[in-house]
Amino acid sequence: MSDVSPASSLSAGPAGRSGAKPVSFFEYWPGFVFYAPVALFWAFQTIRHRSVTLPALTNPRIEAGGICGESKNDILDLAGPEARRWIAPHVGITTPAHPGGDLAMAEAAMNEAGLTYPVVVKPDMSCNGAGVRLVEDGAALARYLTEFPRATRLQIQALVPHEGEAGIFYIREPGAARGRITSITLKYAPVVTGDGRARIRDLIEADPRLNAVSSLLLAKLGTEAARVPAAGERVRLVFVGNHCRGSTFKDGRHLITQELTDRIDAIARDIPDFHFGRFDLRYASASGLRRGEGFTIIEINGAGSEATHIWDPETSIVEAYRTQFFHYGAAFRIGAAMRARGVPRYGVRRLFQAWRRQKALMALYPAND
Known part of the structure; x- marks a missing residue:
């Protein structure tokens, strides 16, 4: 990734590059199809470790380790003084x-x-x-x-005013002095640039990536899709950086440096008993991120998060499943280590209740941007 400002790089959008795939062939498979092998892997780990909920012990200060039902506020409030400096x-x-x-x-x-x-x-x-x-x-x-x-x-x-957005996955084995970054995902919100003539709908159709996810975008835009943006006007089509809502995810592991690893490790170690999860953040520039500078964390996710670089359209399905199995295997391994240290088991019924409570609440929330 060149060290251009996020505003200029995002305005063009990664999907517009010559030869780039607009979507991967599995990116929008139904969840029950894509995650079926992951469920089988989880079942294998359950038998191996004699516990279906072992990953809930990875981060014992967080409800269910962050699998589901956790509080965003409570997670951020765990942060000590060093970690708080980097949190919005x-x-x-x-x-x-x-x-x-x-x-x-x-x-x-x-x-x-x-x-x-x-x-x-x-x-x-x-x-x-x-x-x-x-x-x-x-x-x-x-x-x-x-x-x-x-x-x-x-x-x-x-x-956070920075337009660059990334998700950084971090793992630290219990008792280890240092952790490591296992994934970086660069997130590009869907953006069109007006020419003073075309409607937003037309601009979406002209972009290979945006056209491929147009059903997601147009349903959200409603009558706004008929508006004609002024020449040079950048229109961000959604606010939430989620590939399920039209954002493009790109593999950013080339940005992993010792400086960035040291910074993320220091932040993670200032969160009590945090071993496994993803830091979602906004950053000012690629060069600053490499140096472990110029970013602000907006959310910290636990054992329920995934290494989202797998949703890069260029990622093969073999790499996607290899990544999933590696991370879920690590979650079970860390959970087993925490169990050996005396962390109480997290019951299946308790996990189901947390999931059901979260699902019921999500059905009541206002529509997102």
């Missing part, structure tokens, strides 16, 4: 049981945390970007809170 300012609030006073409560919490508009609001418990929205002002926040379920926790986070 945020505050957690719980909506009142009955409507009324939501905005005043939220803005009071924002003031106390030093947050100003625009901010990003997200459910405290969710996955795949569900319910995440960019909020520009008090009126927009009031609308979001009106749509949000009652007596439910959420997070208000400072908007």
Whole structure:
């Protein structure tokens, strides 16, 4: 990756390169099809280690190790002083049981945390970007809170201005002095640039990658798809950086350096008992990221996260499954080591209840950006 500014590199978009695949042939397979071999691998590890929930012990300070049902706020609040320097300012609030006073409560919490508009609001418990929205002002926040379920926790986070976005996967064996980065994914939000004549819909159809995922984008855009952007106007089609919602993921493992590894390792070791998971962050430049500088963490995910570089359209299905098996194998191995250290087992019923609670809440969240 050349060291151009994220704004200029993202405006062109990686999918527009000559010869680049717009999507991989398995990228949009139904989940039950793609993950069937992963489920079989999990079953094999279950028999081998005599526990189906062993990965829930990888990060014992996090609910279910981060498989599901974990709190975004609680994870970030585990961070010590070194890790906090790299995390976007945020505050957690719980909506009142009955409507009324939501905005005043939220803005009071924002003031106390030093947050100003625009901010990003997200459910405290969710996955795949569900319910995440960019909020520009008090009126927009009031609308979001009106749509949000009652007596439910959420997070208000400072908007990080860096346009570059990445996911960095980290693993540290229990007792080891150092961990390592096993994956970096560079995330490119779907963007079109206006010419003063074409509709957004036409610009999507003209881009191989965006046209391949147009059903996802057009359903989200609604009537906005008919707008004609001015010449040179960049239109970001979705806010949430998720390949399931149209973003392009590229393998960024060439950015792994000793400096970046040292930085991520220092952050991870300042989070008690954190051994396995992904740091989602925004960064200013590729060269800065290589040096372990110029980035801000927006989310930390545990054992339920995956090394998302597998969704690079250039990644083969063999590499995708090799990566999945390596990481899930590591999760079981770390869980076994934590069990040997005396960490109590995490029951199947408890895990199922956490998953069911998260699924029920996600059905109630407002639409994401």
